[in-house]
Amino acid sequence: MRAAGRRFARAPRSLVRVLLVSGTVFLLSSALTFGLGALSGANPAAAVLGETATPADIARMNHEFGLDRPLVVQYLSWLGNAFTGDLGRSWFTTIPVADSIAQALPVDLSIAGLALLIAVLLGGGAGIAAALRPGSRLDRTVTAACTLLGTLPGFVVAIVLVTVFSLKLGLLPAGGYVPLDVDPVRWLTFTIMPAAALSLEAAAAIARQLRTSLVGTLQENFVTGAVMRGLSARRVLFGHALRNAAAPALTALGMSVPMLLGGAVVTQQIFALPGLAQLALQSAEQHDIPVIQGTLLVTIAVVLVVNIAVNALLLALNPTARRRGATARASDADGATGRENGRGDAS
Known part of the structure; x- marks a missing residue:
């Protein structure tokens, strides 16, 4: 415990702040999520037993699900159980919610992971290519393409992909899913279209941010100095310029994750994917x-x-932030030493 505490104290203050904010957001979001569900008026007895439920049946089922306790007690019990992996049971199937999520979540993670990979490769490549030739025809083409792709909803792209690659060409299946560990090749054939449909908007955001940031970074003095020292263009780009210009693109990448999860609701419906979004939609119905x-x-x-991972990566790519954190910790140590000396002199 002491070693963990020392590592936490040595962590950069910006990362500690992110952890504290994330913890606060999680608690507030969980309270809001539970509160909206509890105040929705839905009742398991009325939903499961139907109109034939008697008051005694309703009271018995409410007691079974713990709904006769105060709302605050219900929330604290639900949150405490959630930290142990117990999210309760379905009102209809009585299957543990954690088991249902464990089956559906890998679908979302695999599709979102592949979508992020496509977005990074496509958006990063386009942004770098446009930044190396600012004002050129390639730059204007990339900018126009990003503007167009940024306005296309994922479900529209999904319908176009299904029409072209499944119905017209017959190259890819229109729906379904095979786990990655069962058959990687078939997994790719089932996930490439939904991942591509979700990735284009994120790729456009990454390309725009990276292009703008990299154009400015390539004009900085440290880049000119690296060129004057005879470093190769590849080393200057990937070893110096891109490292300092990647922060806005990484931020855009982190902001794309909620968009990917939100867009997955319609996309999973189109491709008949048994993911978390589909589970939530069926449960809502x-x-x-x-x-x-x-x-x-x-x-x-x-x-x-x-x-949190994006913020940690931003910190790793930004040595200035690390130096500021080290300087702040050194100042705190100097202040503590001064206070100790002051108390020693006073004694």
């Missing part, structure tokens, strides 16, 4: 509150984890 609350809580946790 059935008013299965525990499943809805569980899927929302896991989605919030995924977004916050990605946000």
Whole structure:
């Protein structure tokens, strides 16, 4: 515990701040998620037993699900169980919510991961190419393409991809899913279209941010100095300029994760994917509150984890922030030493 505390104290203040903010956001979001579900008026007895439910049946089922306790007690119990992996049980199937999420979440993570990879490769390549030739025809083409792709919803792209590659050409399946560990090749054939449909808007945002930032960075004095020292163009670009220009693109990448998870609702419906978004949609249609609350809580946790990872990566790419953190810690240490000396002199 002491070693963990020392590592936490040595962590840069900006990262500690992100962790504290993320924890606060998680608690507030979980309270809002639980509160909206609890105040929705949905009742398991009315939903499961129907109109034939007697008051005694309703009271018995409410007690079974713990709905006869105060709302604050219900929330604290639900949140405490959630930290242990227990998200309750479905009102209709009585299957543990965590088991349903464990089956659906890998679908979302695999598609989102592939979509982010496509976005980074496509958007990063386009942004770098445009930045190396500012004002050229290539630069104008990339800018126009990013503007167009940034306005296209993912479900529109999904419909176009299905029409072309499934119905017209017959190259890819129109729907379904095969896990990655079962057959990687078939997994790719099933996930490439939904991932591509979700990735284009993120790729456009990355390309725009990277192009703008890299154009300015290539004009900085440290880049000119690196060129004057005889460094190769590749080393100047990837070893110096890109490292300092990547922050806006990484921020855009982190902001794309909620967009990917939100757009997955319609996209999974089009491609018939058994993902988390589809599970949440089916649960909403059935008013299965525990499943809805569980899927929302896991989605919030995924977004916050990605946000923390992006901030940590930004810190790793920004030596100035690390130096500021080290300077602040050194100042605190000097201040503490001064106070100790002052107390020693006073004694």
